[in-house]
Amino acid sequence: MIGGPALAGDALTAFFARDAEEVARSLLGCRFMVGMVGGLIVETEAYFPDDAASHSFRGPSKRNAAMFGEPGNVYVYHIYGMHWCVNFVCRPGSAVLIRALEPEQGIAEMAERRKLDALPALCSGPGKLCQALGIDLTLNDRKLDCPPYALFKGAAPVATMVGPRIGITKNADAPMRFGVAGSRYLSKPFPKTSVSIP
DNA sequence: CGGAAGATCCTCT
DNA sequence: GAGGATCTTCCGG
Secondary structure, three states: OOOOOEOOHHHHHHHHOOOHHHHHHHHOOOEEEEOOEEEEEEEEEEEOOOOOOOOOOOOOOOOOHHHHOOOOEEEEEEEOOOEEEEEEEOOOOOEEEEEEEEEEEOHHHHHHHHOOOOHHHOOOOHHHHHHHHOOOHHHOOOEOOOOOEEEEOOOOOOOEEEEOOOOOOOOOOOOOEEEEOOOOOOOOOOOOOOEEEO
16 A cells, blocks of 8 residues: 555654755655545755745744754645645754645545545645645644654655746745656646756 | 735636 | 735734
């Protein structure tokens, strides 16, 4: 069913206690589960403490407190009055935004939550995947190796795309968005100028 | 205390 | 491709 070793305990900490860019690349191809629902991570973005686009840029606050938690914790936030987004915490003030999944497990439940049955659209965006997986503020600031969360190592993609992050105005040119080349489950195509790393 | 911004999504044209 | 929905948080006055 669910192949690959689950990341837990010291291994989870070691995986996330690295530079957020490295973590964002490494997460591509990993399986992210919330309860019995989840899929393969195909798109991520890295954020840093000295990064004007990052929620942690102005230091800790009530909203972003989880982003200063331990490596391997989850940071959930609400955006535009109606959507949730989920991040994995790396070093303090650094995190990786999970932007898109390839749906695998619990597709029927995802479709019900999303009120939609088009597979490619179920998890092709940070707000969409949170809706599909049932993530909201009650699941903020928890550990990735504790239920309902689970993360499994997967095969690295054949090729990785790199480009500018989506939807930000500050530090908008930093190439800190990563995706599985050729995936049809991305939130948006990468610009033609994006670098592909074999 | 008010206001504006915001790591988005959906429905049109 | 443009615009509206919708609301919490934070900063400035």
